[in-house]
Amino acid sequence: MELSVLNSTGQDTGRKVTLSDAVFGIEPNTHAMYLDVKQYLANQRQGTHKSKERNEVSGTTKKLKKQKGTGGARAGSMKSPVFIGGGRVFGPRPRNYSFKLNKKLKNIARLSALSTLARNNKVALVDAFTIEAPKTSAFAGILTNLKVAERKTLIVTAQKDEKVYLSSRNLQKVKVAEAANLNTYDLLNADTLLLTEDSLKTLEQLYSAE
Structure with a gap:
């Protein structure tokens, strides 16, 4: 699958990137995704009911x-x-709802979620976010240019980007995550997965060997 690389103004840069089949082209394992989402939601519970x-x-x-x-x-x-x-x-008594999942299963679940998004044409690629200073209105303008402002968008960066995080945290439908910290719940909950070129390379390095 090929994706056109856009810039922060929403214009096509003329470059195309081919997504790795090892990351975005596997047959989705729905049960693995179910277990990973179930664990994620269970871990959010405080369990302090009494x-x-x-x-x-x-x-x-x-x-x-x-x-x-x-x-x-x-x-x-x-x-x-x-x-x-x-x-x-x-x-009810206080209890711990968390449970263990194997690392390989969780990786399969994330790859399945990424492949599901790619199959449904919900993946977009931007070269980089050029932000001089944290500003919500400016970042909202970038999302409007990319035509994802009205969708639940998961933005993936290669490393922690303080400017992107601070600019987006007041936007209701936007969540920012590092490539190494993605989880299946956030992936499946997003209408659009917005990757930077650096984060795409990081994802392929992390998961292509799985």
């Missing part, structure tokens, strides 16, 4: 009524779950 059980709520343990002769069930404590203000039965 409700009080009957031994933790405050209240009297005095008998509410005599045990026999009332025609009803025995009631031994206001902490019982059957009463308002009592403890909760089998309530």
Whole structure:
């Protein structure tokens, strides 16, 4: 698959780059992507949910009524779950939702996500972002020139670019990531994957040997 290289004004530079089949041309493994996204979302959970059980709520343990002769069930404590203000039965407790995935599986999932984006023509290539100083309006203008302003866009840079990050962090539909730190969830959540030429080279170096 060939991509035209655009500049920051949205103009075609006249150069074309062929995407590596080892990175953008594999048969997508949907189950691997499912597991990787599931792990990512599970790792976002704090797991600090907690409700009080009957031994933790405050209240009297005095008998509410005599045990026999009332025609009803025995009631031994206001902490019982059957009463308002009592403890909760089998309530949530703090737990860790994270789980382990093999490194090879996670790499297959990322390659599958990249190949899925390429198949659906959701990959764009820009030579570089020329930003003199961090400015949201200027960066929004660049995205408008590239015709991705109205789409959820994942911008990939080769290394951490402070100017690009600071310029884009207030834009609701834009996320910036380094090539080495991509995850399957962000890739599949994007309508457009916007790569710089340097980040494309980094991706191919990282994943072509997988």
